[in-house]
Amino acid sequence: MPNERKTDIVILGLLAHEPLTGYGIKKLIDGAISFFWKGSYGSIYPALSAMEKDGLITSSEMPQGDRKRIVYSITESGRKALADWLKIPAAKNELKYETLIKLFFSGSADKDTITANIDSFARETAAKLALLKQYQETLGKIMDNSDHLCYYLTVSFGIETYEAHLRWCESAKKLLEQQNDRR
Amino acid sequence: MPNERKTDIVILGLLAHEPLTGYGIKKLIDGAISFFWKGSYGSIYPALSAMEKDGLITSSEMPQGDRKRIVYSITESGRKALADWLKIPAAKNELKYETLIKLFFSGSADKDTITANIDSFARETAAKLALLKQYQETLGKIMDNSDHLCYYLTVSFGIETYEAHLRWCESAKKLLEQQNDRR
């Protein structure tokens, strides 16, 4: 039975491409993946231990000089678990935006506070968008295999979503102005 | 110091509008709020107890016949905590879409699996979108105060985001077709 823990799936997905250390996994998660998934050492290392026990991955110590170094590889059983999970269309998709909580309950807040919150959100979104566009550019040049196509589609998702967010920021601020003038 | 727990903030925000029971809070969270925030009884009731101890809310037993019923109201201290939190522009905005994890690691999956996943995502998104559009229609008619304006803006955010998702679904499927033909 494939593990439900998403950390496990992400690790499996990364190891399906190449063997990695826990540290290396963390670095990759902090890259293009980070816009839809986060992971800390406190979740990665325990997951690696558990998955090795379950036979989904294997480890081999490959020290660099005197520095401890454990490289993990995916097993056949691991590949199967990953493939099985990929085939299940059911997916939990969660959007948890504190900005929306703030906005929803800002009925008694003054207009400047609301606008400041929207502006702050817009800045953060623009920064993330810029990063994704960089990734997209790089990927667009090397879209030679199905791996890269999938990366490209994921990044495109982020770009279209963030662009929609930014458009909303503009229209929201306009509406706020209008309502303000009307009083 | 304002509590960082978002469950607390959501409860405070709801109670700022009207006194409610734990059950009533759960019902409201399951409504228009649910697209950006979820809550279970297992998180709501303990939060209510903790917040009462902290003086952010007060309770009064108002049984209905023989049925136990505890109605919570926000205190001045609670209103201040909420207002303080609303003034901080910093916000954690998390997009956690399993669909994107699946897609990102679908390099070795066959095209039908990927398309099925996208279709499933599109159906779910369309369903959520339809609900939000209903809310928007209702809200559009009664946009008489700043509370309703904030609700409207929040719902609009969801609508624009989900519409962007659906557009992406279409373009993603087209790209997949093209790449498939090219082989």
Added chain:
DNA sequence: TGGCTCATGTAATCTGTTACATGATTCT
């Protein structure tokens, strides 16, 4: 030599879900 990166790991804590237990009221 000092700071960054590579590298592993754990303990305490937080936050929340799921599942259950319990029972009254209201609607059909």
Added chain:
DNA sequence: AGAATCATGTAACAGATTACATGAGCCA
């Protein structure tokens, strides 16, 4: 009478974060 809804609450578990502890290798 039976189903749905109203209503409160807890215990076990899950999943993750934060902060810490530790230390080697590499570059300027």
